Amino acid sequence: MNTIEEIRSQFPALQQLVYGKQLVYLDNGATSQKPQCVIDLVERMHTGANANVHRAMHKLSDDATALYEGARERVRQFINAPARENIIFTSGTTASINLVASSFCRKFVGEGDVVLVSGDSHHSNIVPWQLACQACGAEVKAIPVLEDGRLDMEAYRRMLSGRVKIVAVEHISNVLGIVNPVGEIIALAHAQGIPVLVDGAQGIVHAKVDVQEMDCDFYAFSGHKIYAATGSGVLYGRQELLEAMPPYMGGGDMVDTVTFERTTYAPLPLKFEAGTPNFIAQASLAPALEFAARLREGEIAGVVEEQERAIIEYLKGALTGIEGCRIYGLPEEASGVALGEPGSKIPLFSFNIERCFPSDLAQLLDKMGVAVRTGLMCCEPLMTRFGVTSMVRASFLPYNTLQEAEYFVASLQRAVRMLR
Amino acid sequence: MTIKEIENEIVEEFAVFTDWMDKYEYIIELGKGVPVIDEGQKTENNLIKGCQSRVWLSCRVEDGKLYFAADSDAIITKGIISLLIRVYNGQTPADILANDLEFIGKIGLQENLSPTRANGLVSMIKQIKIYAMAYNN
Numbered sequence: 262m263n264t265i266e267e268i269r270s271q272f273p274a275l276q277q278l279v280y281g282k283q284l285v286y287l288d289n290g291a292t293s294q295k296p297q298c299v300i301d302l303v304e305r306m307h308t309g310a311n312a313n314v315h316r317a318m319h320k321l322s323d324d325a326t327a328l329y330e331g332a333r334e335r336v337r338q339f340i341n342a343p344a345r346e347n348i349i350f351t352s353g354t355t356a357s358i359n360l361v362a363s364s365f366c367r368k369f370v371g372e373g374d375v376v377l378v379s380g381d382s383h384h385s386n387i388v389p390w391q392l393a394c395q396a397c398g399a400e401v402k403a404i405p406v407l408e409d410g411r412l413d414m415e416a417y418r419r420m421l422s423g424r425v426k427i428v429a430v431e432h433i434s435n436v437l438g439i440v441n442p443v444g445e446i447i448a449l450a451h452a453q454g455i456p457v458l459v460d461g462a463q464g465i466v467h468a469k470v471d472v473q474e475m476d477c478d479f480y481a482f483s484g485h486k487i488y489a490a491t492g493s494g495v496l497y498g499r500q501e502l503l504e505a506m507p508p509y510m511g512g513g514d515m516v517d518t519v520t521f522e523r524t525t526y527a528p529l530p531l532k533f534e535a536g537t538p539n540f541i542a543q544a545s546l547a548p549a550l551e552f553a554a555r556l557r558e559g560e561i562a563g564v565v566e567e568q569e570r571a572i573i574e575y576l577k578g579a580l581t582g583i584e585g586c587r588i589y590g591l592p593e594e595a596s597g598v599a600l601g602e603p604g605s606k607i608p609l610f611s612f613n614i615e616r617c618f619p620s621d622l623a624q625l626l627d628k629m630g631v632a633v634r635t636g637l638m639c640c641e642p643l644m645t646r647f648g649v650t651s652m653v654r655a656s657f658l659p660y661n662t663l664q665e666a667e668y669f670v671a672s673l674q675r676a677v678r679m680l681r
Numbered sequence: 682m683t684i685k686e687i688e689n690e691i692v693e694e695f696a697v698f699t700d701w702m703d704k705y706e707y708i709i710e711l712g713k714g715v716p717v718i719d720e721g722q723k724t725e726n727n728l729i730k731g732c733q734s735r736v737w738l739s740c741r742v743e744d745g746k747l748y749f750a751a752d753s754d755a756i757i758t759k760g761i762i763s764l765l766i767r768v769y770n771g772q773t774p775a776d777i778l779a780n781d782l783e784f785i786g787k788i789g790l791q792e793n794l795s796p797t798r799a800n801g802l803v804s805m806i807k808q809i810k811i812y813a814m815a816y817n818n
Contacts, residue, residue: 620734621758625702625705
């Protein structure tokens with residue numbers, strides 16, 4: 262793969278027409294389309310290596326287990342985790358955060374304690390903590406978001422008190438598209454002995470993640486946003502913490518010995534993988550992450566980066582040029598920062614246009630072939646912070662071209678003319 | 682006119698549009714029309730909440746017939762609402778309950794009734810039926 266067109270050609274779903282128009286898929290923040298290598302793996306498993314993992318003495322189960330565990334190793338490499346014990350397979354970001362919220366809080370959080378979440382969190386990084394805190398009498402507090410979309414780090418410093426038992430922050434907000442300074446957030450928390458969970462639902466896609474360099478205690482992400490099959494997900498956890506936490510769910514595969522009186526648990530990572538996992542989706546993480554890694558290496562990496570930069574610069578200008586358009590999350594300093602680094606903007610733009618309601622814009626764009634996201638985007642507190650009930654979001658992946666960005670803006674301008 | 686007759690009239694009106702954008706242009710024009718509910722009636726009680734847009738609906742009864750007023754912050758939703766009101770206004774609760782709404786599908790706007798759109802329209806139609814049930818005696 263040397264060009265964006267060659268990347269695109271790997272994605273059958275991108276080749277289709279909708280309502281007679283070429284599809285322009287800009288809802289990548291919600292889920293990515295799948296490359297042929299992932300489609301092939303899923304098909305190969307359904308037609309061949311389909312048997313339950315870790316359980317049987319037969320060839321098919323061995324094959325499925327090898328693919329499942331092979332994907333775990335691929336994930337470990339992709340985020341540079343120390344060992345396979347650090348990599349828990351879950352059904353996605355939401356399940357990963359629920360696991361930590363429930364299990365960590367049961368062990369380490371009590372009456373009057375505080376869980377600190379970032380104010381740009383989506384519901385998956387709010388509600389699990391609320392549920393866990395309700396059970397143990399603790400409280401969830403949010404780090405405020407500044408007008409330009411950055412986290413209020415001054416406020417964060419003040420909020421880090423002895424009562425805070427864990428900090429859970431977005432790596433990149435799914436609405437604002439700004440890379441948060443997670444390194445600094447972690448260092449400040451660690452200075453007080455507080456562990457940090459990083460929600461990497463968007464981060465894994467748009468930033469290079471090295472969990473050891475980042476020094477996070479937990480990193481959660483979904484496979485489906487980074488080309489893998491839906492239903493795959495990962496929780497990276499620091500081994501001491503995962504060892505100390507009680508199991509989240511009980512069932513098959515997570516046990517050592519079971520009697521009616523007492524059960525001992527399987528060692529990591531299986532301790533947290535009760536029941537039959539979605540082994541085909543998890544196995545698809547291997548080709549998906551290989552694909553993602555290839556786009557970050559050699560010549561194509563430069564092509565992708567140049568394209569992303571061009572799309573970001575183009576959209577900043579073109580959207581700002583539409584009368585009454587407000588982009589959420591556009592810090593001035595972002596321009597000078599390298600892509601994926603703290604403070605930088607990813608190719609994800611949420612905005613509102615005066616006198617044009619988001620769902621109206623989306624419906625008209627849809628009929629012109631353009632798929633965008635609108636609504637609360639599972640991020641109601643952040644919407645409230647900006648005084649709106651809805652936004653439009655266009656989010657890009659390396660398979661999106663500058664021409665698509667241009668067609669999107671032209672279609673948007675047409676929709677605006679119709680609505681005004 | 683009966684509900685069915687009004688529905689057929691709308692279907693005929695929409696038959697002239699061969700292009701999606703023309704159809705939406707027309708719905709937007711309908712949506713931009715006269716305010717369909719008094720601001721004072723846009724209360725929490727009359728609010729139907731969706732993830733995408735909000736819809737307000739109120740109902741009054743006169744001589745055994747129902748009259749609706751509604752609004753939405755999305756103009757396309759509002760345009761479809763104005764069609765719904767045109768169909769149901771001045772009808773009896775019994776007729777409204779007996780009606781199986783067909784015109785929205787026939788004019789190609791079926792996807793607006795999909796629950797995943799969460800634009801409040803499905804809940805609004807349900808609410809109209811609930812009003813009809815309450816006044817049906």
